[in-house]
Each structure stands twice: as structure tokens, then as C-alpha cells.
Amino acid sequence: MTAPVLEAVDVVRTFGATRALDGVSVRVEAGRSVGIVGESGSGKSTLLRQLLALDSPTAGEVRYRGEPLARRDRGLLRRLRADVQPVFQDPRSSLDPRMRVGAVVAEPLRSLKVPGDHRERVAEVLAAVGLDPDVASRYPAQFSGGQRQRIAIARALAPRPSVLVADEPVSALDVSVRGQVVDLLQRLAAEQGLTLVLVSHDIAIVGRLCERTVVLHHGRVVEEGPTASVLADPQEAYTRRLLAAVPQLPGV
Ligand SMILES: Nc1ncnc2c1ncn2[C@@H]1O[C@H](COP(=O)(O)OP(=O)(O)O)[C@@H](O)[C@H]1O
Ligand SMILES: [Mg+2]
Numbered sequence: 001m002t003a004p005v006l007e008a009v010d011v012v013r014t015f016g017a018t019r020a021l022d023g024v025s026v027r028v029e030a031g032r033s034v035g036i037v038g039e040s041g042s043g044k045s046t047l048l049r050q051l052l053a054l055d056s057p058t059a060g061e062v063r064y065r066g067e068p069l070a071r072r073d074r075g076l077l078r079r080l081r082a083d084v085q086p087v088f089q090d091p092r093s094s095l096d097p098r099m100r101v102g103a104v105v106a107e108p109l110r111s112l113k114v115p116g117d118h119r120e121r122v123a124e125v126l127a128a129v130g131l132d133p134d135v136a137s138r139y140p141a142q143f144s145g146g147q148r149q150r151i152a153i154a155r156a157l158a159p160r161p162s163v164l165v166a167d168e169p170v171s172a173l174d175v176s177v178r179g180q181v182v183d184l185l186q187r188l189a190a191e192q193g194l195t196l197v198l199v200s201h202d203i204a205i206v207g208r209l210c211e212r213t214v215v216l217h218h219g220r221v222v223e224e225g226p227t228a229s230v231l232a233d234p235q236e237a238y239t240r241r242l243l244a245a246v247p248q249l250p251g252v
Helices: 044-051 074-083 101-111 119-128 133-137 145-157 175-192 203-209 227-232 237-245
Strands: 006-015 018-028 033-037 059-064 084-087 163-167 195-200 212-217 220-226
Touching: 006 044, 018 033, 018 044, 018 220, 033 044, 033 203, 044 163, 044 195, 059 074, 074 084, 084 145, 101 119, 101 133, 101 145, 119 133, 119 145, 145 163, 145 175, 163 175, 175 195, 175 203, 195 203, 203 227, 212 227, 212 237, 220 227, 220 237
Parallel strands: 033 195, 033 212, 084 163, 163 195
Antiparallel strands: 006 018, 006 059, 212 220
């Protein structure tokens, strides 16, 4: 059996007296999609930062393709940085306003020192997210929120990752464009066989995009399973409350 592409094993992360993660274990299998849901403050972003190796656990272990990240093995981290790409919540703050879109999208290629002329790859990924290649010469501020999130997704795709890790990718967008960005992520994941880890406080979005769902509450996994069964037959009162509280996406 091959190791999961990403795995958290009994991960604890404390901030002072706050136990943001209190013994969380999650497996992300290659080519599959996992949604992480929970109310604000439940530890979702803290968990994603662990999976992206942007933060280290207080206790427990994060593994990338079976290898513990704790070794701080430079080669392992470099492979993870190329293979696991983040998409953050707010494209206003995640896109550098002083950089043209072409440079923004090429940024992971530069930082990963991918050789060659990056313009062709930039045009390819802009097309993949439904943007015209000539947007490369413009600045992020010239675009709407939905278009900016498309630019952020193009940037994430540029180095040909196998995993996208998205933290509330549509929460900062107008309700009217959320469905389009969800559709885009769904199409890209299917077409490119991407592994998807998606955090949302909106369980309806996870319902659209993710095969499995993990429910976090106070830094613990309280429920986990195939999304269809978690949504149809939640075992925990907390999950039922989340289901009752969420706005529905148009078309869900
Ligand atoms: N850098 C930090 N410093 C202090 N507390 C933090 C930090 N990051 C997260 N926390 C705390 O950890 C808990 C979980 O936060 P977070 O992972 O951001 O939740 P979520 O993404 O589910 O809303 C919260 O109580 C939050 O205040
Ligand atoms: Mg968060």
C-alpha cells in the first residue's frame, strides 16, 4: 500500500493556553479529496498550515508521502513545496499588488527554481482557470474578487503540483461568484487528477467538492467519513448544528 500523500498523526498545536489542535489525525490519499469543516476557531487553518509545513506541531507528527517532516530534511521540504500548493482565502491579500499577474503566477516557478522561460506555463495555467493570456501584463487590482481567486489558483497550478490545499477559497468572494470558483476547482481536480484538501466553514462547498469530510471541533476530529454519509446522516450533534447553520450555495 502506498503511503498517504499527507498525513497528520496525533498532532497537537498549542498557542499559550490555547490548544488549537488537540491530537488530530488525518490522512490524505493521493488523488482523493478531503474537506475539513468546523466553526470559526475550530483549528482548520492551523491544521492546513501543518500540512503545508508552514508551521510545526507542538507534539505529534506530519508526514509527506510517508516521511516525517520533523526531520527538517531540506530535500523533502523542497519536494513538498513543489508538490503541495496553497490557495488562501482572500486574493486581495495573497496577491502582491505591485506585481503584474504574469509575475504573480510565475512566482512559485521562480522560487522553486524551475528552469526555462515561464511565460508559456503562465499562459497555460491562465487558460486553465478561464483567463485570457493577456491578463499577464495587468495588475491584480484591475480584477474582480472572483478573477483574482482564479489568478491565485493559476499560481498554485503553475509548478504542476499534485495537491492543492485551499483554506476557505471562496469565503471572501461575492456570493454570486462563489459557485463559479467551486465549479472551477471541481473541474481542475477532475481533469488533472489533483488531490484536494479544502477547508470551509460552509459544509455545502465541501459537499460539492470532497469525497471525504473531517469535522473539527475545538481542535479535535469529532466525525469523519464519506461526505455523502456525513451530510446525510451526521452522527454528532455538533455536525448537525453545522449543517443547520450554513447558507446553501446556489445549485447545491
Ligand atoms: N498564530 C496564532 N497565535 C495565537 N493563537 C492562534 C494562532 N493561530 C491560531 N490561533 C488560535 O487557535 C485556534 C484555532 O484557530 P484557527 O486554526 O485559525 O481556526 P479556524 O481556521 O478553524 O477558524 C483559535 O483559538 C485561534 O485563536
Ligand atoms: Mg481559518
